Amino acid sequence: MDLLGAETKERIAANLANFAYDPFNYNFLRQLNVLELFLDCITEPNEKLVEFGVGGICNSCADPENAAVITNCGGIPLIIQCLSSPAVHGEQPAPSHLPIKEASPNWNPRCPNSSSREGGLGVS
Numbered sequence: 001m002d003l004l005g006a007e008t009k010e011r012i013a014a015n016l017a018n019f020a021y022d023p024f025n026y027n028f029l030r031q032l033n034v035l036e037l038f039l040d041c042i043t044e045p046n047e048k049l050v051e052f053g054v055g056g057i058c059n060s061c062a063d064p065e066n067a068a069v070i071t072n073c074g075g076i077p078l079i080i081q082c083l084s085s086p087a088v089h090g091e092q093p094a095p096s097h098l099p100i101k102e103a104s105p106n107w108n109p110r111c112p113n114s115s116s117r118e119g120g121l122g123v124s
Helices: 005-018 023-033 034-041 047-060 064-072 075-084
Strands: none
Touching: 005 023, 005 034, 005 047, 023 034, 023 064, 034 064, 034 075, 047 064, 047 075, 064 075
């Protein structure tokens, strides 16, 4: 039996994704297993839940502890699967249409002090 309607679930996921934007909330999100909830959202057939789940992951993954939780819970394959499927409203993902510069061999996205970002991944 589904106790919460789709609209209620969407509102909850949207609010949690917004909370995930603020580093002050990171510890609370981990304690309450909200990061795992975001991963569950991206496996749902409801496109809005997928959108809010991905938004919550994006908002929270800058923190190394959050990134570890997401990775350890199998989040990388789930995110790849989500990105590989048709985008919201049936549109195809656009990355193939973006002019991407070649990555500098010394640039590491996880290390902000690595070599210059010139020539790194970016849109021309």
